[in-house]
Amino acid sequence: MSFASARGGCAANSMISLFGKSEPSLLDRLKQSVGKTRTELAARVEQLLTGNRPVDPELLKELESALLSADIGVRTTKEVLAALREQVNEHKIDDAAALKQELKRQIMKTLAAPALNSDGAFSAAPGAGAVGAPRVLFVVGVNGTGKTTTIGKLANRLKKEGASVVLCAADTFRAAAIEQLEVWARRSGVEIIKQKSGADPSAVIFDALSAAQSRGADVVIVDTAGRLHTKSNLMAELDKMKRTASKVVPGAPHDVLLVLDATTGQNGLNQAREFWSHAGVTGIVLTKLDGTAKGGIVVAIVRELNLPIRFVGTGEQIDDLVPFDAQTYVNSLFD
Numbered sequence: 001m002s003f004a005s006a007r008g009g010c011a012a013n014s015m016i017s018l019f020g021k022s023e024p025s026l027l028d029r030l031k032q033s034v035g036k037t038r039t040e041l042a043a044r045v046e047q048l049l050t051g052n053r054p055v056d057p058e059l060l061k062e063l064e065s066a067l068l069s070a071d072i073g074v075r076t077t078k079e080v081l082a083a084l085r086e087q088v089n090e091h092k093i094d095d096a097a098a099l100k101q102e103l104k105r106q107i108m109k110t111l112a113a114p115a116l117n118s119d120g121a122f123s124a125a126p127g128a129g130a131v132g133a134p135r136v137l138f139v140v141g142v143n144g145t146g147k148t149t150t151i152g153k154l155a156n157r158l159k160k161e162g163a164s165v166v167l168c169a170a171d172t173f174r175a176a177a178i179e180q181l182e183v184w185a186r187r188s189g190v191e192i193i194k195q196k197s198g199a200d201p202s203a204v205i206f207d208a209l210s211a212a213q214s215r216g217a218d219v220v221i222v223d224t225a226g227r228l229h230t231k232s233n234l235m236a237e238l239d240k241m242k243r244t245a246s247k248v249v250p251g252a253p254h255d256v257l258l259v260l261d262a263t264t265g266q267n268g269l270n271q272a273r274e275f276w277s278h279a280g281v282t283g284i285v286l287t288k289l290d291g292t293a294k295g296g297i298v299v300a301i302v303r304e305l306n307l308p309i310r311f312v313g314t315g316e317q318i319d320d321l322v323p324f325d326a327q328t329y330v331n332s333l334f335d
Helices: 003-007 010-017 025-035 035-047 058-071 073-090 096-116 145-158 176-186 201-215 232-248 268-281 299-307 325-335
Strands: 135-139 165-169 191-193 217-225 255-261 281-285 309-313 321-324
Touching: 003 058, 025 217, 025 232, 025 281, 025 299, 035 058, 035 325, 058 096, 073 096, 073 299, 096 299, 096 325, 135 232, 135 268, 145 165, 145 176, 145 217, 145 232, 145 255, 145 309, 145 321, 165 176, 165 201, 176 191, 191 201, 191 255, 201 232, 255 268, 281 299, 299 309
Parallel strands: 135 217, 135 255, 165 191, 165 217, 255 281, 281 309
Antiparallel strands: 309 321
16 A cells, blocks of 8 residues: 555655655755765775776775775675776776776665665655554664654655644653654644653553544654663563554554664664664664764665665754765765
């Protein structure tokens, strides 16, 4: 069942555009957000691949070092370099310009892999739940990654594109979390369902989904408590919340978005791996990409977990959340 058949109209187009389509300004916004990475990676690559320097083992070794310094990851870097060496040995690449184009193609190939999954789990336009039921998105991650801010930005995008949105304040552990989400609900002009601090998160989810169904809402975004991926009791609590959601809305949650701070580099990959195995993560939202020279972690996450990057945070304002597009990302790094 597609979101279009479940809800129809502009709300359907909203979800499709959020999870797949590029925007006219996306290249410029991504270029800004990966500026530090581009300075670190593209500048080194450009230095290596300009002029009449021969494509030899020494050049490939230096290129490998440049990729590793951008946090693209050991496994991904080895695979990319192996592919490049093979083409060099077969005389399919004989100059720096051709090497650069093939480097871009190999990174693009890695980033496109999740969309090719045969089970369709990472489709660009995910399906919704039962007819007449809202689409339910869980947002998870550790404290400090920008989780609540991301929820506010996402709600704002959906509201602008015609969807009716309900926020669920299921982070009842942190005293300021509910108030913080209320601020974002007001800024984005959407409804929020909450209980007092310390309430059972699953009870809040039950209330929010029941209210959303009765009001004909299109989307419910659930703010979950920031939890360390190593805390098994909190992961068990998350399982309970997901079970409650599925009892109210069959098939919920339809997406579990993990918010990662790009500045954490390889540690972010470790977080993603644990959340993927315990929380059923279906996609990544990468924040603070503009604050790191390690933006290659995007490639490492996709390669290691076969998870798509759904959105990238490009700044602090309410509109600074853009759908991730692999081709645009690669172009913004190298062009």
